[in-house]
Amino acid sequence: MLNLRSPLGLLTKFSAQSSQRLIHSSAIRANQSGSLFGDITQVTESPKQKGDFSDSLQTVNEKFDINKVTIENDEKLQQYIGHKPTSAVDKLLTPLKKQLYQLNVNQNGFFKNNQIVTMDGEQYKLKLTQEEIDVLEPSLYVKSYRIKGSVKKATVFLRFIRNMNVKQAITQGQFHSKKIGREVSKLLSDSLKTAPELKLNPDQLYISQIWSGSDGTFVKRVDPKGRGRTGIIHHPYIHVRVILKTPVTLKRLAWEREQKEELRKPRVQLHDEKLRFKVEGHYKW
Template sequence: MFTSIRCQLGLVSKSKSSIKNKRFIHQTSFLLQKQLKNSSTSSLFGDITEIDTEIKKKSNDFSDSLQSMNEKFDINKITLKNDEKLQEFIGHKPTSAVDKLLTPLKKQLYEANVASNGFFKNNQIITLNGEQYKLKLTREEIDVLEPSLYVKSYRIKSSVKKATIFLRFIRNMNVKQAITQGQFHSKKIGREVSQLLSDSLKSAPELNLNPNELYISQIWSGSDGSWVKRVDPKGRGRSGVIHHPYIHIRAILKTSITQKRLAWEKSQKEVERKPRFQLPNEKLRFKLDGHYKW
């Protein structure tokens, strides 16, 4: 049966060694070089496939346009407002949260309130252009108006449980004091947090914020992306999987204006609180009986 198949293919051989040593397909390097020279596309499959010349032209045009843009514009001077291509892609000009939530009159009243008191006092009467107004803002509107700095980190090799222990410790602390605590703290996450906060102080002058007055209003951590897995070998031929956790840290830094407002609101609550009595300050209108009845 096997000999008949080999006869049809023209590969009849009695010894196995001759079959092993035989090379069915063979092409020298000279023939390959000759084929590459003759083909127009300089590839082995040049006769089958052809490269589209239009794709080459488009790629060259795109690279030329990028070079012309670099010569025309300075990348360091491009911002969100003067980038025309970005504005066309967005479709509308981005508006700030202050413009969305507050009217121009409310912003004027807020600025007058801060100028007179040093910080914002809610439900206070303000005189503006010879008229009196009573401004009352919600918590969301106050957070938008007060200056703040949002900070975020990259992937950090740690867990949420370990990071939360240190983050609770530095919450409501001055930023420079928190950086010092992170450098000398026993937790490894402290150095990562101190590096994050020190980088945020560099961007504070760009937003007209005083780095000495910044404090940590909110700071939290969360799981970041996919975790790295590793095999955990165990006894008796078994194995498990170790997950290496990665987290990110987010923080909101605020100024002393917010601290003064919170202290004033706390004192106002104490003033408005009613006095507490251990017993009601009223006359007894019933007869007291003894504890034992027999």
């Protein structure tokens, strides 16, 4: 085997019997198509897809319409963002349980557990756990992005607005001394825009649950000090989660308190038990 040097690089000659064709750089200059093998290979341009979004950006004569691609008609963007907001009743319950649940709510104004409902001349009783009732009631779950702050400082404000009307909490957050107040007010303002999609009245929503937690690792920074010493400053980031509910939940909670009060035994000072001390015939003041 013999190696020969050419202007295009290293060529290998295997034997004297095999036919060899030397390639020169002058052939490439003469070839207008730019192909390495001359007229043997024809360069064809790949056909462009019609209606491609990238073509409309690269064309010079055609003006690009910014309304051509929107959030609603972009299928790939919709897959990345996720599904549209849907109620838990339509998502979790079977068709029969869904009908019984809606009949119970329409009859009582809220869901009463273990209540008999008549449908098509037959009586049914739907029993749900406390967790299932909380999930199925009209609610709105909202979560924030990373917020610079600490959980300890945020909890002071979050406890203050708990069980408060959403619009009243937004007003409190805008004028609060803590920075987390303005971030939470922005989060609650965005949640009011999503409420009509779930057929919820923004004026009647209240904060049922709100909490915060650490969001990832802390960002560290060098803190220079005197006499050649240094320290480390930790910048914490947190997230805020909110569950908003309607007056339907308040009606159910009030009804459950009444039922619990009715089932409570009467309070007596002396229980129905034997006395473990000696009863004397006179009082000791």
